[in-house]
Amino acid sequence: MTTAVISHRAGSGYGFRTVAQMEWRKLRSIRSTWYLVAVFAASMIGLAVLVLSHEGYPRMSAADRASFDPTHDCFIGLVLGQLLLGTLGVLAITTEFSSGMIRATFAAAPSRPLVLTAKAAVLGAVTLTAGEITAFAAFFAGQAVLQAPAPHAQLGQPGVLRAVLIAGAYPALTALIGLGIGALIRHTAGAICALVGVLFVLPLLAVTPSVQDASQNFLPHPMANALTSVKPLAGALPPALVFGVLCLYALATLAAGAWALAGRDA
Numbered sequence: 001m002t003t004a005v006i007s008h009r010a011g012s013g014y015g016f017r018t019v020a021q022m023e024w025r026k027l028r029s030i031r032s033t034w035y036l037v038a039v040f041a042a043s044m045i046g047l048a049v050l051v052l053s054h055e056g057y058p059r060m061s062a063a064d065r066a067s068f069d070p071t072h073d074c075f076i077g078l079v080l081g082q083l084l085l086g087t088l089g090v091l092a093i094t095t096e097f098s099s100g101m102i103r104a105t106f107a108a109a110p111s112r113p114l115v116l117t118a119k120a121a122v123l124g125a126v127t128l129t130a131g132e133i134t135a136f137a138a139f140f141a142g143q144a145v146l147q148a149p150a151p152h153a154q155l156g157q158p159g160v161l162r163a164v165l166i167a168g169a170y171p172a173l174t175a176l177i178g179l180g181i182g183a184l185i186r187h188t189a190g191a192i193c194a195l196v197g198v199l200f201v202l203p204l205l206a207v208t209p210s211v212q213d214a215s216q217n218f219l220p221h222p223m224a225n226a227l228t229s230v231k232p233l234a235g236a237l238p239p240a241l242v243f244g245v246l247c248l249y250a251l252a253t254l255a256a257g258a259w260a261l262a263g264r265d266a
Helices: 004-011 016-029 033-053 062-067 078-099 101-108 112-144 161-187 188-204 209-218 219-226 239-263
Strands: none
Touching: 004 161, 016 033, 016 101, 016 112, 033 062, 033 078, 062 112, 062 161, 062 239, 078 101, 078 161, 078 209, 078 219, 112 161, 112 239, 161 209, 161 239, 188 219, 209 219, 219 239
16 A cells, blocks of 8 residues: 555655745755846836936926826836846746756656646746835835925825836736746747847837837736826726736746647657
8 A cells, every 4th residue: 555655646746835845946046046136126226216316307398297107217127127037937947948957847746737837836926026025115215316396106196006016016927928938938048039029029019109009008018117107098908907918918828838848848
C-alpha cells in the first residue's frame, strides 16, 4: 500500500501550494527581479516628482487649466513602468527555457498549466504589491511637489482613489501579459519585442481621431491613460468596463500560454 501511494504521488507531481512555493523561491533568487522592481519604483516616483514640480500651471491657458489632472500626471512613469514589469513577466519563464531548468520544473510538476498558474499567482502577488506601494508613493510625492495655485488631488475626491489603485494594478496585469507572451514564444528577445509591439506599436496605428478614441478602450497603453484619468476622456468607456477588458487580456494571454506549454515539448 505504501508503495502504491508513493507511486501515485510521483506520477501526479506536486500540488499547487508546493509548486507556488517553488516558483517563489525562483523569482526571489533572481537578481533581475529586484533590479526591475527597484527601477520601476524609482522611475514611477521620480517622473511624478519631475513632471509635477515643473507643471507650470500659472502659465497654462484657460483650456489647459480646465483639463489639468493632478492625479493622472502622477503616473506618467507608467510609460516606462509597464515595460519594466512586463519584461519581468517575460523573464519569469523564458530564462527557464534558455537555461534548460524548465525540464526539471516539468519533471517535478508534470501539469504544465499548473506550473504556469503558480508562476502567474506568484508573479501577480509580487508585482501587484510593488505596483500599489509605488502608485501611492508616486501620488503623494507628486502632490507634495505640486505648487500653488495648481489644484491638488486628495484620495477622498471622486475618482482619485480608483485611479491610484488602478495605477498600481495596471503594471501587474502587464507583467501577467508578459508571462503569457513568454510562455507562447519561449525566447526572451522575441517575447520582449512582442510585448513592446503590443504596448507601443499598436497604439501608433491609431492615426485618425475616431480610431484614437476607440484605442483607449481596447489597447493596453491607451487604456492605462484612460484608467488613471480622473477627468472623463472623450470616447472612453466606464473605467470598470475598461479595467475588465484589460483583465480579460491577461487571462486570455495566460490561457494561450498554458495551451502552448501543454502542446509543445520543453
